[in-house]
Amino acid sequence: MANAATDHPSRMTQEEWEVRKDLAAAYRLVSLYGWDDLVFTHLSARVPGPEHHFLINPYGWLFDEITASSLVKVDEDGQIVDPGATNRVNPAGFTIHSAVHMAREEAGAVLHLHAADGVAVSAHPDGLLPLSQTAMLCIPHICFHEYEGVALNLDERERLVADLGDHDIMLLRNHGTLTVGKNVGEAFTYMYFLMKACQIQVRTLAMGPGHTPSQQALDTTAQQAQSLGAGHKLAWPALIRKLERMGSDYAT
Template identity: 55%
Template sequence: MSNVSALPVQPGAAEKSASVRDRVSPEEWEVRVKLAAAYRLAALKRWTDHIYTHFSARVPGPHEHFLINAFGLLFDEITASNLVKVDIDGTIVDDPTGLGINYAGYVIHSAIHGARPDLLAVLHTHTRDGIAVSAQKDGLLPISQHSLGFSGRVAYHGYEGVALNLDERERLVADLGDKSVMILRNHGLLAAGVSVEHAFHQLHTLEYACNIQIAAQAAGNAELIFPPAVVVATVEAQARVFKDGHGPGIARHWNALIRQLERSDTDYRH
């Protein structure tokens, strides 16, 4: 969370006269639509923290640009056209709203996009149960089918305050390593992927695993069951089909989400 935003760089007159869709490539527009859908889906699932937290996606092409939300818009106000394009160095390339971006969001997302070109999308939340698990010493517990699927795949990053220090990027990347899911201690959850669809699938499963953990712990003194190591290994192997983001299950999951979203909301496509 931050009240600091990067300064917007206004497009030239020729750019202003064209719609965002007309001035970007078809490949970029497709990513914009998917990222906007991810924002709307997060709002639908109540994963938002007002105007704070952020989802981002790398812009296809040779430039190190990524898309992120304008600072001040609610998740259910995000559209394909009002996403802000920024480069790895923090220069805003295109800001249709003129609102700039959340600087803490830039620090976190530029760190991962800069170091991990294999990860197209990076999604970060401040949900109640996600933060609750992040504040527990043992982190995500292997007590549900959902959490077991992340066995050996969750990184942890210690809390350093609001992410306004560019030096933290090095530690974020070091803690993430070769993983694509991270719990930010005392802060929230982060899930990345080779596509927006993959990242959202990972976040959906991680959020639900945290929901289950907090619900199970709410029973008080009831003893939790931890599956034996052989079962953990079995589920870890079974979940591998979702790890690289290219299996048919990812597309099925995303397509079902879009059908759910579009029963009430299609504005995100504009």
């Protein structure tokens, strides 16, 4: 067993181990914030190196069970490539992730959730509304993908990638949310802001139509939103410290 702080299993590089720890931390944080969906949905990360290999959760594990060493390494088709792996994966669950990773070379991490507030906003005709500062920071990064059924059809990947383009946040209509980042911390930061904005929208619309800021305010915030992803540089280390204070074993 590797030491959580420094060592790594002999079958992988230190760089891969660091990505594993970050991805396992993201799974634990998704559970902590109540965004998980039993053993369903996935968070993935690219393994450093020239191979198109990725890390994803072992099928059948709850998000609060996942550790760095339990993550499974797969290829672009979701097939296990790590000979030391003893856990299995759900290849169908990697359909969305493989599409994004393969189309976007800089996509170090892809997070996909079915959290209730995110699904609710994805089903709203206008998607995310500018009802909060958080939403206004997210809106310039958002795109949409229409629901086609459970993501089992590989042909859907081309349409999803076309809809995503160079955006970092996607609302999958009637389905959920998706974020893309250069690393796990950036993708998680986008997801945090998106889910907070969705939660605020659901609560606001429960009271009535809500107030929309002036166009000038919307335009100003859209310009400021370009640095949204950079927030992970401060937020992600703080979240890791939070897990460690809780005594989480995510890094084992």
